[in-house]
Amino acid sequence: MSIISSSKKIMILLVTLSVISFQPALAAAQGEKQKQSRYKTRKAAAMSQPVYKKLQKAQELIEEKQYSQALEVLKGLRSRKRMSTYERAQAWNVTAYVFYLQERFAPAIDAYNKVLEQGELPEALKQSTLKTVAQLYFVTEDYQKALEAVNKLVASLESPSADVFMLVGQAHFQLKQYDAALPQIEKAVDLYRKQGKTPKENWLILLRVIYHQKNDYKNMRIVLEELVDLYPKDRYLRALAGVYSELGDTGKQLTLMESLYERDYKQTSGQILNLANLYLFHGLPYKAAKVLQEGMIESERVKPTESNYRLLSQAWYQAREDEKSIAPMREAARLSKTGELYIRIAQSYMNLDKWDEAEDALKQALRKGKLKRTDTAQIMLGMVLFNQKKLEQAKEHFELAKNDKRSSKTASQWLSYILEEMQRDKLTKASKSKAVRPGSVAGS
Numbered sequence: 001m002s003i004i005s006s007s008k009k010i011m012i013l014l015v016t017l018s019v020i021s022f023q024p025a026l027a028a029a030q031g032e033k034q035k036q037s038r039y040k041t042r043k044a045a046a047m048s049q050p051v052y053k054k055l056q057k058a059q060e061l062i063e064e065k066q067y068s069q070a071l072e073v074l075k076g077l078r079s080r081k082r083m084s085t086y087e088r089a090q091a092w093n094v095t096a097y098v099f100y101l102q103e104r105f106a107p108a109i110d111a112y113n114k115v116l117e118q119g120e121l122p123e124a125l126k127q128s129t130l131k132t133v134a135q136l137y138f139v140t141e142d143y144q145k146a147l148e149a150v151n152k153l154v155a156s157l158e159s160p161s162a163d164v165f166m167l168v169g170q171a172h173f174q175l176k177q178y179d180a181a182l183p184q185i186e187k188a189v190d191l192y193r194k195q196g197k198t199p200k201e202n203w204l205i206l207l208r209v210i211y212h213q214k215n216d217y218k219n220m221r222i223v224l225e226e227l228v229d230l231y232p233k234d235r236y237l238r239a240l241a242g243v244y245s246e247l248g249d250t251g252k253q254l255t256l257m258e259s260l261y262e263r264d265y266k267q268t269s270g271q272i273l274n275l276a277n278l279y280l281f282h283g284l285p286y287k288a289a290k291v292l293q294e295g296m297i298e299s300e301r302v303k304p305t306e307s308n309y310r311l312l313s314q315a316w317y318q319a320r321e322d323e324k325s326i327a328p329m330r331e332a333a334r335l336s337k338t339g340e341l342y343i344r345i346a347q348s349y350m351n352l353d354k355w356d357e358a359e360d361a362l363k364q365a366l367r368k369g370k371l372k373r374t375d376t377a378q379i380m381l382g383m384v385l386f387n388q389k390k391l392e393q394a395k396e397h398f399e400l401a402k403n404d405k406r407s408s409k410t411a412s413q414w415l416s417y418i419l420e421e422m423q424r425d426k427l428t429k430a431s432k433s434k435a436v437r438p439g440s441v442a443g444s
Helices: 007-017 025-030 049-063 067-078 085-101 105-116 123-139 143-156 162-174 178-194 201-213 217-230 234-246 250-262 269-281 285-298 306-318 322-335 340-351 355-368 374-387 391-402 408-433
Strands: none
Touching (some): 049 085, 105 123, 123 143, 123 162, 143 162, 201 217, 217 234, 234 250, 269 285, 285 306, 306 322, 306 340, 340 374, 374 391, 374 408, 391 408
16 A cells, blocks of 8 residues: 655645745735734834835836846845835845746745845734745755744744644655654644634645654544545545555455445556455455456456466355356466466366366376475375276376375275275176076976
C-alpha cells in the first residue's frame, strides 16, 4: 500500500493550493486597516502628493502589464532623498510586487526585505510583508528562511490566524521536523473547526502525511475518515482501506475495497489481488475467483504470472469448483520450473474421478521433476492406475514408492492389496476357463 508517493510532491501541491495574497501595495498606501498586536499600533505616516502620484503612475503601468516601465518609475522614486520611512517602504513594496508578477522571486524577496528594513512600519504592513516573504521562500524552496520569516510573523501577532500556524507547520514539515510540524498543523485545523469552518483539504492531507511518517495509524484513520466525509474521493477510500489493514481491521478494509470495485473504480493489478486475498481470508473464495477471473481473463489488468494463476486456481478449488480450478492451474504448471503443480492438477482430476486425465498430469509431474516428494507422486499414480484396473502398471509405481522410507508402509499395503487382486483375478479367469466340454450322452 502506497499511501503517499513523496513528501516533496505533497508539499508542491500544498504550496500551489495555499492562498498567497499579493495585494497591490498602492492599495495599502491608500488606506490600511490596523490589526491588533501585542505591541502598540503605530499611527500610519502621511504620504506626500509627489510620492503618491509616482506610486499611482507605477500602478497604472502595472495594470497595463508594462512592468519594465513601472520598475523604472519606481527606481526613480526610490532615488529621491527626501522620503519618509513609510514612503520608502511603499516604494519597495510596489517594486517587490512587480518582481512577483514577473515571477522573479529572488529580487522580489530582496525587495520585500527592504520593506522590513525601513524601521518603524504600520503593523499591518509589517505583518503582511513577513507573510509574503515566508510564502516566497516556500516557492523558492528555502524552507529554513521561510521558517525564520514566519516565526517573526508569529511573534508580531497577538492571535495568529490558522493559516499562519499552517505556514509554521509547513516549514517544519519541509525541514523533516515532523514533531515540530504536527502541533502547528493540528492547531491550525482545530482553530478552523472552532470558527465553524471546514478544514481545508490540503491541510488535512498534510496532517495525514505527518501521521503516516510517525506510524500513527489511529490518528491517520481519523483524518482520512474526515477527508472521505468532507472531500469524498476514491483515493481517500483506498488510503483508508490501507489504514484499516495496518490496524488489523480487515473487515472494514474489505468493505471499502469491495465498494471501490463494485463502483467500477479502475483497479490496479495490486488492488485486485489484494481484494481477492481479502475475500479468501474472510472465507469468500467464490468472490475471490470471480474478481481474479475478471482481472486476468477479461480485463487483463492482472498479469498472467504463475503465482496469479495459482491464486485463481486456489480460489476456484476452495469454492468447490474443481473443474474451473484446473485450467488456471495448468497455466501455472506450464510456467513453473517444477512439476509440483501437476500433482495438484492430478488431485483435482482424482476428485472428479477423471482417472485418465489424472494419470496424464502425474506423468507430466514426474517428467518435469524437481518434486518435493517423488514418492508421493508415485503413490498417487499407482492409485490412479489401480482405479483404471491397470494392476501391473500400478504395481510398478508402488514398488518405486516403496524405496522411500517415508512411503514404504503405504506402498507395501497397496502392493499386498494389488497382489490379492491379481490373485483373485487369476482365480476368476481360471474358473471361467473351466467350461463343460462336449462329452458322451449319459448312459451311452
